[in-house]
Amino acid sequence: MSRRRSRASSPWAASPPTPASHPRRSTSPSxxxxxxxxxxxxxxxxxxxxxxxxxxxxxxxxxxxxxxxRDPVTYASTLELLVGQMASHDAARQQDRLVLAGLPGATDLPVIAA
Structure with a gap:
């Protein structure tokens, strides 16, 4: 039996396939x-x-x-998670700047939040 794949096996399959129906390029570090x-x-x-x-x-x-x-509930919860992570990264960057500047209290959360 032949192991031929149908065009429908690609998530970007279209009838007929056009350049706009599939990615332009794929890169991988592998x-x-x-x-x-x-x-x-x-x-x-x-x-x-x-x-x-x-x-x-x-x-x-x-x-x-x-x-x-797509699922609006999953989107909303994912967006909330990402916003929280971005805020956490911003606080960590601010702490790094304070530590590098040698400011007193640089590792205290109230100082960082201010």
Missing amino acids: PAPRDVRPFRDLFRCPLHFGASRNRLVVPQAWINRPMPG
Whole structure:
């Protein structure tokens, strides 16, 4: 039996496929696998392995397109979590600046919060 994949197996499959229906480029810090065909079949775009970071470049038109399977409750809770993490990172950066400046009380939370 043949192991052919249908175009529908790609999350970006369209009928007929167009350049706007799949990512523009995919990069990964992982070394290239022996067989890149499954990745080519999935992403249907140029693949770059051994990159400095993971990246998936998508068409501009995707920015305003609703995400399939989106869930407003999950979105709201994730947004709340991310905002909290950003505030925590901001406080840590402020503490680092105070410590580097050698200010007294730099490690006291009330000083950092002020």
